[in-house]
Amino acid sequence: MQDKDCAGWAVSNSDPAGQAERLVALAREARLLEFALEGDGDDAGRLASALEEALERAMDAESAEEVNAARAAIETALGALLQSGMRLSAQMSDMSIDGVLGTARMPVLTAVLTAPAA
Secondary structure, X not given: OEEEEEEEEEOOOOOHHHHHXXXXXXXXXXXXXXXXXXXXXXXXXXXXXXXXXXXXXXXXXXXXXXXXXXXXXXXXXXXHHHHOOOEEEEXXXXXXXXXXXXXXXXXXXXXXXXXXXX
């Protein structure tokens, strides 16, 4: 198994709708999701769960309606986490897995949500 790093990206306070669109595009490309929460607290855990679930919904969406619902959920989660002072970074990478049928490429979306220090 080998990782190939790709460009990273951090969510800022400007344009949550545009950033949700970008996250949906990354999630749609990914085959795997790695999600981490740095920090703790009830709000942080709740927001992390909501965002992780929305990203998974975007990855699994099969219709335009499902994609739009996932985008709306991601935008809502982004708005809430940015208001609470949290930061999100996301990165796409390629994981190569050697198997019986050869090497398979697995695009992986890694998202790290960082809660502010208490």
